[in-house]
Amino acid sequence: MNGKVKIGLMGLGTVGTGIVRLVESFQEDLYKQTDSSIEVSKILVQNPDKERDVFVHPDKITTNPDDLIYDEEIEVLIEVMGGIEPARTYILQAFEQGKHVVTANKDLLAAHGDELLRKAAEKGCDLFYEASVAGGVPILRTLVQGFSSDRITKIMGIVNGTTNYILTKMSQEGLPFEQVLQEAQDLGYAEADPTSDVEGLDAARKMAILATLGFHVGVQWDDVSCRGISEVTQEDIQYGKQLGYTMKLIGIAKRDDDCVEVSVEPTFVENSHPIANVNDVFNAVYVYGEAVGETMFYGPGAGELPTATAVLSDLVAVVKNIRLGINGREMSFPYHEKRLKSPDQVFAKYFIRLIVQDESGVLAKITQLMAENEISLEKVLQEPHGKGEAELILVTHSTSKASIEKFLQLVREFNIVKELKSCYRVEGGE
Amino acid sequence: MNGKVKIGLMGLGTVGTGIVRLVESFQEDLYKQTDSSIEVSKILVQNPDKERDVFVHPDKITTNPDDLIYDEEIEVLIEVMGGIEPARTYILQAFEQGKHVVTANKDLLAAHGDELLRKAAEKGCDLFYEASVAGGVPILRTLVQGFSSDRITKIMGIVNGTTNYILTKMSQEGLPFEQVLQEAQDLGYAEADPTSDVEGLDAARKMAILATLGFHVGVQWDDVSCRGISEVTQEDIQYGKQLGYTMKLIGIAKRDDDCVEVSVEPTFVENSHPIANVNDVFNAVYVYGEAVGETMFYGPGAGELPTATAVLSDLVAVVKNIRLGINGREMSFPYHEKRLKSPDQVFAKYFIRLIVQDESGVLAKITQLMAENEISLEKVLQEPHGKGEAELILVTHSTSKASIEKFLQLVREFNIVKELKSCYRVEGGE
Known part of the structure; x- marks a missing residue:
């Protein structure tokens, strides 16, 4: 039963580097888990001459996506380039070639998840994307499998580490937004253009993915009402403290009477709620199920190795499916009609x-x-x-x-x- | 592809009642998840005349286990009787008949897990036991699948709700152990004979299961060094508070250099650690992985519906496997040799x-x-x-x-x- 599985890796940034590292250092464990030795055989990069933090044989590096998509020996494509295009096109082409895909690309999933999943199912391919939400916290698997027998009615998420870091610092040290943002940029926790994080767009994409899987309703990123943290003042935070609240950027997805609401906004959380104590760059997803009640899942939301290990857990699932001959057969599509609440229902x-x-x-x-x-x-x-x-x-x-x-x-x-x-x-x- | 799956239910106590309730009220969702309608067709009880909190047609009730084990229409057996025997014998007989088994029985798994899993694999049957640890928190799946590509080095668990309730009350209200235990018994959080909870035996069994899955090492309940909370005094708790610690009954499993330690003991946890804030009857499992770093999974550890939904999530997995024809093929057995640390290595x-x-x-x-x-x-x-x-x-x-x-x-x-x-x-x- 055991064999060799060749992987094509698209992207050699932070997460891609982590993947190369982990495949190497955990080779034995991956083999024991899958009965297969896993080899990253081709890597797509933009600039082949760039200096890397990890050694990769130059023969594996290419700037031509076709070297991966049309390599018959490659069974699985890992996409960690980010952005909608050309990632979407490459992934669709890979499915046409019968390749399975693992991606960490939340933007792509939140905008084109349905299209990609249908193409994958049509071609008998797997498409997994655990790393797209809450990095190292295996929350998508938990929603799909762990709560398969429950009816989830509420999901609350701190799913953006950058804004959680900023709000934590503002709360704990009394500093203004602009100063903490600058610090976060200096530390590499925030990007030079912080709009996507600070305005809640990144969190909105992740909440769309969580709501889709949790509620079995096809929620897209533009269904999510979204407000960022740039207007949150120190005065707001201090008055909230007096009332026993902590300020967090919270993604909320609720389902009542077959209607759903999904939003991302700065929110005062009562200190007694478990999510109020989730600080710094950590992420957490709180899930309320009719049967199970309150649960919460906590861990690092980003970072080289946490995200890379999430990608690789998907790869392990794909390789196990290859061994079992069941790729593309575990797909679940939203089976409830999408009905969004109007403001008088929220x-x-x-x-x-x-x-x-x-x-x-x-x-x-x-x-x-x-x-x-x-x-x-x-x-x-x-x-x-x-x-x-x-x-x-x-x-x-x-x-x-x-x-x-x-x-x-x-x-x-x-x-x-x-x-x-x-x-x-x-x-x-x- | 869709069909009907008949279930035999062994035990109609708290969890069994919850299962009957949930199968009924979530029938549509279960159907959508599995393409199968699920029917509890026979129920094994000790006393058929006992009044129940849920309506069950009298024809389904039996006191003879053979009515379930040798019913050819029953494909899956759910065991929620508890205790080692006769549960072990019934489950082994069920495997001989080619039936899949879902159980919530931690005592049985911690003592005879290896025997049962090997028999299941031999007969091409599934054996799942998510509900045996931390009730509604899908922690076993998380360890096996979510962290399949990581190397877990530490697991810390609050896996017994009764003792967590007692220690929380002792800490927050300054009451002595005996008084809080009495209260817990009055509230139904502690049993008339509280030994198994209070002396850490229940937690030890759960830690053996977590360590086995997390470290890929066959840990049994008697490998776990165990100390209960009955000697914890109010003075200890108060001195701990002065030093910034919270008293918890913590199960600890650690792996260093291929040697493992597993223990359950009253432990002072620094207040800044996420597990220090897990209170009342809630459970939590903290997992440290080399790649992912710190994660924690939180939720109800017991109770009718949380435990029942965990059992049913396993049932959904079994039924999906039946549809895919892959039962008994996803078993993973410990692949590292068991080497327990000596006291000079802990x-x-x-x-x-x-x-x-x-x-x-x-x-x-x-x-x-x-x-x-x-x-x-x-x-x-x-x-x-x-x-x-x-x-x-x-x-x-x-x-x-x-x-x-x-x-x-x-x-x-x-x-x-x-x-x-x-x-x-x-x-x-x-």
Whole structure:
């Protein structure tokens, strides 16, 4: 039964380098797991002359994707280039050649997952992508297999390490956003152009993948409502602390009555919730199932070796499937129709911070306005703000997003309100 | 491809009842996952007249195991009776009949896992047991598949909910062990005879299973060194708090240089370690892999529906394997030789609490004795204890268990030491 499996590797950046390293150092274990010796036989790179952190025989390096896609000896393609194109085209071509594919490419999966999976199934090929979400945490397998017999109703994820690092530093050290972002860039935790991380786009892609697998509904990246952390201020964080909350960039996917909501936004999490304690660059995915209740999965969200080992765990699965002759037969496609909630179906608690005139009756007028919009109040915090003004923090009971949006609009126009400072979703207290 | 799969259920206690409930309420989802309708067709019980929390047609109930084992229509047997015999015999008989088995029976797996798995493989049958460890947390799948490409070097588990509940209450409310145990019994969290939980035996069985799968070494329950929580005092917990530690019953499995250690013992965990915040009846398994680094998996360790859904996730896997024709072909057996560490190979930090004479030079004499035994000191805390005595807390740097045992023996005989109060392992600060 044992044999040799040749791999084509597309991309030799951080993750690609990790893959080459691990295949070498874990050769014996991989053999014991799969009855096969695994060899990275060709590597596609952009610049063959670039200096690498790992030794690769020059004969293996190529700049021509066809050297991998049309090499008949290569059975599995590992794609770690990132980006939509040309990765999408290469992968589709690989399926046409009957090759199995392992990828870490969240952008591609969140945009074209359905197309790729259908092509793979049609050609009897495997397509696995564990590394695309939460790096070293095997959360996709957990959703698909571990919770196959449960009905998942809520997924909360800290799935972007860069923003979690920034918010952790802001919370723990009282530093402003810009300064911590600069530090994160200096440490290599944030990219030179941090938009995708900071504005929540990266997290949105991962949440689309999690919601698709968790709810059996085809959610795409543009179904995810998305708000980043660049407007989060130190004042917000400090007022949240007073109320027992920690600020996190949280991806939330909920299913109620066959309708789903998926969003990424800066969120106050009650300190007692397990996800509130997930700090620095760590990721965590909290899953609530009707039968199982509360679970959480925690680990490194990125990094050379954590991501590489996730890719290789998929490779082990592909090679086992080759031995069993069942490639392409374990695919599961979303079987529930996609129905996205409208804003009047999305319910949450909200934290609202206002600057108001510091005079008698103001709180009464504001709470009156809330009541008129069917918003009830859980907590109030009022502090003087100088110049005859007061800082007013309102935390609502669970209320619809539509009501909150209408209320915020009215508040902006209200003459006793000087400024609407911020509004954040609150999670974790149910 | 779709069809009908008949199940025989052995046991209709808490978990068995949950299984009947979930098969019914999740029928549609199970069908979508497996292309098969699943029917619990026979149920083995001890007392057919007992009142049940769930409706079962009387025709399905039997007291004769042969009605399940020799029913040719039954393809899968679910065993949730517990205990070694007759469960072991029934399962072996079922394999002889070509039936697949799903079980939640940790005692059986930790004692006879190898025998059962070999028989299953010989007969081309599946044997899955996800529910045997950490109830609703799919940790066995995670170890086998999620970390298939990594080398796991450490597993730390809070795998017994009863003791975690007791220690949490003792820590948070300052109550003595006996009172909290009584409360836990009243709440149904602890059994009338709590020995198996309180003395760590239940946890030891689960750690044997985790170590076997994580390290690819055949660890049995009697390889696990085991100490319970009944001697843990409120004073120990309070002194630990002063030093930044939380008391937990921790199962530890470590592998160094191809030697393994597996133990269950009350342990002080540094508060910064993620497992320190796992409270009440929740379970968590912390896994350290060479490539992935730190990960943790958290959820309910027991309970009707969490355990039942874990059993059913295994059933889904079995039914998928039936459709794919690959039952019994995914077995993995330990491929590393079992070499257990001797006490001079087990290294950890230790917390030692002594009552000593409160006179000058005592600390010097004790630290001198430590140095002679190659133990170095990380922290010291001394407090008056009245009657010319002092309470002395010593926390060591990492040191061998053999050295600590020798030191404790010498301390007991030392004339300036009035009493050796306690000694606990300390984890989480590396």
